[in-house]
Every structure is written in C-alpha cells, then in structure tokens.
Amino acid sequence: MDAQRTVLWRVLGVAEGVLETRQLTRVFGRVTAVDHLSFEVGGAEIFGLLGPNGAGKTTTVKMLTTLLAPTSGDATVAGFDVRRQPTAVRRSIGYVPQLISADAQVTGYENLWVFARLYQIPRAEREARIRDALKVMGLANVADELVRSYSGGMIRRLEIAQALMHRPRVLFMDEPTVGLDPVARDAVWDQVELVRRLYGTSIVLTTHYMEEADRLCDRVGILHRGKLVALGAPAALKASLGHAGASLEEVFVQYAGEEVELGGGYRDAGRTRRVAARLE
Amino acid sequence: MSLPASSEPTMTGRRDSVLPSAVVGGVGQVAAIVGYELRKLSHDPSELLLRAVQPALWLIVFGVVFSTIHAIPTGSLSYLQFLTPGILAQSVLFIAIFYGIASIRERELGIVTKFLVSPTPRVILVGGRALAASARGLSQAVIVFLLALALGVDLNLNPLDVLGVLFVVILGSALFASLSMIIASIVRTQERFLGIGQLMTMPLFFASNAIYPISIMPTWLQVFAYGNPLTYLVEALRSLMIPGGSGQFPLWLDLTVLVGVALTFIAIESRLYPRMAM
Numbered sequence: 001m002d003a004q005r006t007v008l009w010r011v012l013g014v015a016e017g018v019l020e021t022r023q024l025t026r027v028f029g030r031v032t033a034v035d036h037l038s039f040e041v042g043g044a045e046i047f048g049l050l051g052p053n054g055a056g057k058t059t060t061v062k063m064l065t066t067l068l069a070p071t072s073g074d075a076t077v078a079g080f081d082v083r084r085q086p087t088a089v090r091r092s093i094g095y096v097p098q099l100i101s102a103d104a105q106v107t108g109y110e111n112l113w114v115f116a117r118l119y120q121i122p123r124a125e126r127e128a129r130i131r132d133a134l135k136v137m138g139l140a141n142v143a144d145e146l147v148r149s150y151s152g153g154m155i156r157r158l159e160i161a162q163a164l165m166h167r168p169r170v171l172f173m174d175e176p177t178v179g180l181d182p183v184a185r186d187a188v189w190d191q192v193e194l195v196r197r198l199y200g201t202s203i204v205l206t207t208h209y210m211e212e213a214d215r216l217c218d219r220v221g222i223l224h225r226g227k228l229v230a231l232g233a234p235a236a237l238k239a240s241l242g243h244a245g246a247s248l249e250e251v252f253v254q255y256a257g258e259e260v261e262l263g264g265g266y267r268d269a270g271r272t273r274r275v276a277a278r279l280e
Numbered sequence: 281m282s283l284p285a286s287s288e289p290t291m292t293g294r295r296d297s298v299l300p301s302a303v304v305g306g307v308g309q310v311a312a313i314v315g316y317e318l319r320k321l322s323h324d325p326s327e328l329l330l331r332a333v334q335p336a337l338w339l340i341v342f343g344v345v346f347s348t349i350h351a352i353p354t355g356s357l358s359y360l361q362f363l364t365p366g367i368l369a370q371s372v373l374f375i376a377i378f379y380g381i382a383s384i385r386e387r388e389l390g391i392v393t394k395f396l397v398s399p400t401p402r403v404i405l406v407g408g409r410a411l412a413a414s415a416r417g418l419s420q421a422v423i424v425f426l427l428a429l430a431l432g433v434d435l436n437l438n439p440l441d442v443l444g445v446l447f448v449v450i451l452g453s454a455l456f457a458s459l460s461m462i463i464a465s466i467v468r469t470q471e472r473f474l475g476i477g478q479l480m481t482m483p484l485f486f487a488s489n490a491i492y493p494i495s496i497m498p499t500w501l502q503v504f505a506y507g508n509p510l511t512y513l514v515e516a517l518r519s520l521m522i523p524g525g526s527g528q529f530p531l532w533l534d535l536t537v538l539v540g541v542a543l544t545f546i547a548i549e550s551r552l553y554p555r556m557a558m
Contacts, residue, residue, distance in 0.1 A: 065397050067557040090399040099390030105320045117312030118398045120305050146323060162394065 018043050018202045019064070019170055023073035026059050033059040035226035036073065041170070041202050046192070048217035049206045050252070056226040057206035058098065061174050064204070065095050078169040091119070094163030094201075098174040102158045104148040108139055111147060112162055119166040133161035136198065137191060153184025157191055164195060171195065173205040177212060189216055210248035220248075224256040309400050313408030318415055331416065332423045335371045339364065339427050342491075352492045357522065364428040364435065365517035366490035371420040372449055373484060373510055376456035378477050379413045380464030383556060387468065392556045402550040406458065410546055413457030414450040421449045436523045444520045451538045452513040458545035465552035489514050494528075512537040 019041040026034040034056040041047045049057045062068035064075055066086040075082045078092035102111050112130045121129055134140045137157040147155065156176065163171055176192070177185040193216070195201050207213055213220045214234050222230040222237075230237055230251065238246045241254055321328065339360070346352060347359040354362040386392045395405055425442075428435055436442075460477070467473050485491075487501055488510040494502055505511050516534035519527035527534065 062557070065393075067393060067396055067554070087399050087401075090397055093397065095394060095397040097390030097393045099388075099393075101390035101394040103320075103389075103391060105323060106316070107323075110316070110319050114312055114316040115394075115398060117315075118309055118395070118400045120308065120399075159394075 017076065017079060018045075019047075019075070019077050019204065021060075021064070021073065021075040024060070024063060024070055024075050025072045026056075026063060026068065027071045032226050034063070034070075037223075037226070037228050038073075039221050039228060039231060041204060043202055044196055044200045045218045046196060046203045046205070046216050048213040048220040049204065049223055050208070050210070050213045050217075050220045050248070051206075051223035051256075052208050055208075055223040057208075057223055058174055059226075060223070061095075061172050061204070061206055065093060065172055066090055091166070092169045094166070094168035094171040096156075096159045096163050096171070096173040096176060098178060098206075100155060100159075102147050102150075102155050102162065104146065107144050107146055108134065108150070108158050108161075109143040111158060112165060115162050116165050121166060129165045133165050136164075136194065137161040138187075151184065152180050153187050156180065156184070156188050160188075160191055160195065164199070164201070167199060168201060170202045170204060173203065175206055175208070177207070177209065185212075192216060210252070214248050222252055222255050230255040306401065306404050309404045310408040310411065313405070314412045314415075317409075317412035321415055328416065328419045331371070331375060331420060334374065335367050335420060335424050336427055338367045338370070339424070339431060343367070344431070353496065354493065358433070360428070360431060360433045361435075361522055362493075362518075363491060364424060364433050365521045366488075366514050368421060368424040368445075368449070368521075369452065369488075369510060369514040369517055370485055370490050371424065372417040372452045372513065373456050374481060375416045375420065376413050376453045377460050377481055377484075378474075379409075379457040380460035380462075380477075381470065381473060383409075383461055383464045383553075384468065384470050384473055387556045388470075396554055396557045402553055403546065406461065406549045406553055407454075407546050409461065410454035410458040410542070411450065414453035417449045417453035418446060421446060434523060435521055436525070441520045445517060448513065448516045448520065448535070448538070451535070451542060452509075455509055455513075455538060455542040455545060458542060458549050462545060462549045462552060465549060465555050468556070484508060484510050489528075509538065509541045 017040070020039075022038050024034060024037040025032065037056075037060060039047075049060060051057055059068065063070050064077055064082060066082050066089050069083065077089045080088040080092065082089050102108075109130065112133060113126075116126045116130055131140070134143050137160055139154060139158055139161065142150065142154065147158065150158065160171075160173075160176075173192070177188050180188065189212070192203060192205070196203055205212075205216070217234060219231065219233050220237070221228050232240075234248060234251075237251045237255075238248065241250060343360050343363045346363075350359070352359055352362075383392065386395075396402075425435070463476055463480075464473055467476060483504075487497075487504045488508050489505065490510065494505045494511070497505060512529075512534045515527045515529055516531060516538065519525045519531045519534070525531075
C-alpha cells in the first residue's frame, strides 16, 4: 500500500517537475563554489547531495531555498523560478538548516505556532496542523516544555515538524544528522522516510556521511569542488565500480579522483562542533 | 515601501482581492512576530526587572542631587520634572540599541535562515521585530512613571496623554531597534556589535536634550543634537508627560521626524537583513 502510494507520488512529481537546476553556478570572489550544476528531483524522491565539507552542498541548497542568488544558470522548485518567483518558491518548500534553528527560549509548541502563523495556515486548521506535526514527530508529550530541555534528536525532529506544517512539496535538509548520536540519528532517518510516505514530499538532503546516503537516498549526486561528478542510485553507482560490496566511499574516491578529506577547514570544523555541542 | 506580497505571483491564483488580503496577511504576520517575542519574555521576565535598576539610579541619585544644586537651567520646571521624560527616552534607547544582538545570536544558530525561507516579506520580518522590541521599552515606561510619582514629580496623568506616551515609546523603541539591527546586519559578530553599540550610546545620550537643555551646549554640539533622533523622542515625551506640555517644537514635528526616521531604518534593514543568511 505504502509502496504503491510512493510510486504514485513519484509519477505525479516527475510529470510536474518538482525540482530542476540548469547550469546552476555560484561564484564567491575567485572561488567557484557551485560549478554548472544540472540535476532533477522527482516527486517523493529522497535525493542526496553527497560530498566533503566545502564541496558546494550548502551553497546549492541556499540557492534552491532563495537565500542566495545564483551567479548564473537557473533553477525551478515546485515549478517556480528561484530568481523571479522567490515568494512562491518559499511557500512550496520546507528547510531544515544545518545549524540549530529551533528556539531554546520558548516551548516546542510555540516554535511551531510562530511558523504556522508566518506561513498563514488558516486559523481553523492551525491548531490541528501543529498537533499533527508534533504527533508525527513524536513530540506531543513534550510540546509545552521549553526547547532548552530537549535532547539533540528531539530538537532535530522539532525542526522537521516546523518545516512540514505547511505541507511543502520539497523539504531541504542540510546535514540533518550532524552531531547526533547513533540512536538519535536512526530516529531522524525513520522520520524522514515517514514524511515521504505520509505526505509524498520530495526530500533533498546534503550529507558527508556515506552511510546516510546509502540508507536514505533513492539517488545521490556526488559533488566535488562544486561540480557534479556522479549521479545515480547508490546501488548503481556501487555496481559501476565492478566489484560487489563496494562502499560509497570507494565510489566517491573513484569519481572525485582523490581521497575524501572529511572535516573541512577550521571554520567548518568549528561549526560542526558547535552544532554538536549544542545538541548534547 | 511596497505592500507585502503584492509584487510577486501567488500560488493560489486568488487574484480578486489581492491587496486587502495581502494587508490582512501582513498584519497577521506582524502580530505573529510580536506575539512570539512576548512569549519569549513571559518565559524569562527577570530581564524586565533588572532593566528597572538603571532608570532608578538616574532618577534617584543623579536627578535628586542635581535638583538640589540647581546647576541646570530648566525654566519653570523642577529639574526632576525636566529629567523624567529624558530618563524614559534614555531607557528606551539603551534597551533598543542592543536589540540587534538577538539577530546575531539567531544568525549563529540557524534561526535567521528559517525566518528568511518562510514566505514572509522582509519588511514584515524587520518591522515586526522592531515593534516587538518595544515590549521592553513599554515596561520601562511603567517603571519610570512609578518611580517619578514615588519621588513626587508632577506629571501629566491625563489618560489620552499617557496613551500618547506609550505610543511614542513604541515608536522610539522601533526606531533604535531597527538602527541596532542595521548595525548587526553589517558587523554580524557579537564582539564587533557590542563594541559599536557601546560606542554609539554615549554620544547619542549626551548629545541630546535628555538631561540638560540644548541651549547650554556649544554650537557644534547643538548641531549634532538637532540631528539626533533621541532629541525628538525626548521632546515628544516632554510635551506629553509634563503638565502644560513644554516641548521646544510642536508635537507633530517630533512625531513626523520619529516616524520618518523609523521607516527609513526599517526600509534599509529590509535590504540588509537577508545578508544574515549568507
């Protein structure tokens, strides 16, 4: 039943074109962070942008979520152009940033309440949507506690709930499990799959964890220095290496042509650790 | 400024009543941002009480001492009467000028990006927060009124004028809070922000008519004082709080300056705020 539903969502999504980038490029000074990137995402698909820190994943997501203007090329999300129709794009997407975006000073309920109002969910439905989002994310019993008291996994699930109340066509998640312990990480993975199954949402996530891409993604795009060096289902990419049991790490080395240096530079490391410290 | 959400195509295609629904929607979004701020304050009201200390010191220590020595020429007014609106304006300034630290904190977390990815027009995000900042300013108005009355200062308690004071406090808070957010969007780190904040408060405060009349200043400082929005905030409060209303300018002029400067700051910050997500 669920499988059929997923297939149906995907067919509908492909027909409508949920997300498409064409030669999308962003230059910072002399650095080309994203270099002529072209890919498509289908309905109810979980698509992973995979690569080490600094590969251009976050820059890509920022352009697709209208936070950053492309230098050249273009992109449509839910049928709207990210440059010319930013408000329409914003209405159609949800976004879970890499950094913590739930507010610790108020309750879980209040974190949802403010976005329910900013997204102009009609008053008659507002309460039901908030309660529903809390229930789906398993937070109903802590809704009225300050987020300060939440665990890292609960915070991430609250952030997903915030991004879902307005039923977006596409959910963007930037490094959704950075800083989480394995148990919390598994829970987030389960919730991501649940979201896709319940609402037919297409999910674009970035990650530098090969295991995450392997477990969650229908297809991955491997980014290396801003360029898309490989694109396909994890199984197909592994098969292309010619030996059974190849890991996505090996796929990455094969396509990027060098060892993966995980951890990025000083700034990335600082950010990642800060997120981890706050999630503790 | 453009009306919220009327310039870009909507998903729903309900075109028949775009303008009124955009205005109603915008008001709802502003209400959401203000309501959110009030909920934050309600979880930690200790800040509001701590804020009472500074105006209390100024009125009880500085005000009382300077009253006794009659060093400052305030015409027919007692010095405490002259000082009370000035101290209210000063409290509003000191609180609002550091409001930008909240946007820097929200940038260091990922909260700013989440607001910017929502379909809320930038001008509403900024204007809403500027209004939200006035909640703290209003608490100061209550404190200063109570302190001044306890000290026996003769204040105008006509209900309409008191409402006018609250309105002017909201306006002044929004003005300095949006200036603060502009600085935050430019410097973007707490250290630099605090440095600039400290650097700005004293000149704004001393080069104004908050604690002495402009007429006793040297000419060069008078020029600065007349270009200082705090002067017009003090002026407006003095017209409304002191019986017989004794501002140097007519009230409408003070209000026009305050509204004009506040709207200009909000418009500038609406352009700068998206930088916080980069």
